[in-house]
Amino acid sequence: MTDQRILPPRQGAASDLTQLLESLETEFEVPGDFQDQALRAAEEAVANLPVPENDDTGLPFFTIDPPGATDLDQAMYLERTDTGYLVHYAIADVPAFVALGGLLDELSRERGQTFYLPQRKITLYPPLISEDRGSLLPEATRLAFHWRISLDSHGALGTVELTRTRIRSRAQLDYESAQQQLDEGVSNEQLQLLAEIGRARLVQERLRGGASLRLPDQEIVPQGPGYKLVSRTPLPLEEYNAQISLLTGIAAARLMLTARTGILRTMPPPDPRDLAAFRKQTQLLGHPWPTDISYGEYLHTLDVGDPRQLVIMHRAASLFRGADYQVINGQPESELIQSALAALYTHTTAPLRRLVDRFVLLTCYLVSTGQPLPEALHQSLDQLPGLMRTSSAAANKVARAAVDLLEAYSLQHRIGEKFQAIVLTGTREADVDSTGNGKNKPGQLQLVSEPITGSFSGPARAGTLIEVRLVEADPRTRKIHFETVG
Secondary structure, three states, rough: OOOOOOOOOOOOOOOOHHHHHHHHHHHHHOOOOOOOOOOOHHHHHHOOOOOOOOOOOOOOEEEEOOOOOOOOOOOEEEEEEEOOEEEEEEOOOOOHOOOOOOHHHHHHHHHHOOOOOOOEEOOOOOOOHHHHHHOOOOOOOOEEEEEEEEEOOOOOEEEEEEEEEEEEEEEEHHHHHHHHHHHOOOOHHHHHHHHHHHHHHHHHHHOOOOOOOOOOEEEEEEEEEEEEEEEEEOEEEHHHHHHHHHHHHHHHHHHHHHHHOEEEEEEEOOHHHHHHHHHHHHOOOOOOOOOOOOOHHHHHOOOOOOOOHHHHHHHHHHHOOOOOOEEEEOOOOOOOOEEEOOOOOOOOOOOOEEEHHHHEEEEHHHHHOOOOOOHHHHHHHHHHHHHHHHHHHHHHHHHHHHHHHHHHHHHHHHHOOOOEEEEOOOOOOEEEEOOOOEOOOOOEEEEEEOEEEEEEEEEOOOOOOEOOOOEEOOOOOEEEEEEOOO
């Protein structure tokens, strides 16, 4: 699955927009900067880092991330073998910096994850760890968990080995320049292998019945007297890179389930009624879901550059509900599946940015080396589902508010302008309130010309293309409202 990102405003964004974005941090009680005590604890952790016996600095690992990224959790090195492939995947050894029960452990539990806002990010750990000594920066020796994952020639998962080691990344690539190299045929065996393995893993995903969401990123850019939201469709290399991360999460889940201990990322299957409604929506939007292909295969046929098909992709996201974390405790495998991936899966590849990954890495390492889990780790695993639910709810709430703010800000100078829009929820679909009285509720729409959603008044049915007039766009209240025309 691919997460949608909200990219920061480009340089030159108006000061009032900056102030409005910064006010979200107070309104939603986003964690603040680290205090001196935490900064000193990070310095002490760096000064007392253990030296692992293993040394893999001879392997030419590389990272690939958005431009300017500094919290680099993962690096990879790919090999072709006689029977398929060998994926070397290095993940930052955050447990080496953060002792169970220590101050940094306590503070990270309070935060739960890095908060990504359009104007800045608020890190899970002090910057000395998250963006410096713990980050897999190029040409620097770093501590890492080294996963060796074998795949057959079709990309199916084989053996898995895990060690703690030292690595040295040779290059920090960004998606756009790497994709350009691949498209232009520049000789780069690692990028070619990444594309080859990524495509093979996508085939495996479809064979399992899994699905990936490809939602465009959003960015606000200057236009005339105001600003405009633009979307950027994820590049193929981003999807291939995501498949390597998902592969590692699937391998980690297998390790923990075999040992009958650990924590998994789960999701129940969609309700059959929701699937039926989704199939009907695809028909209304002019790109019906054929009955002879799976849900995941259908999503891969969508062109998110087409506004109607983009709406379908967004509607598909509504089926991915009920994601949670479950501690392994003797449940049948059917209750532990991540249904969107159609696989057992866990979060393990982003320990600098997400709390649960640190504990998964440590659990997997102890399991793979035959060591018992300390009681403090068992207790932590039990607490993690609640901690992650709380932090995810907080992060999602402020992220949604940021999107609403940027959408309203970009439209505030266009009151009275007419737009073409696709109806997501018609005004006739929910016209009775909770008391049973008749009431015309606003519908929901998405503009065709730009990636903006909003409410509207006036008669319209879901899946139809309508013309609307903008009547409200207030960045302070983060509200957008349209009225149908004609």
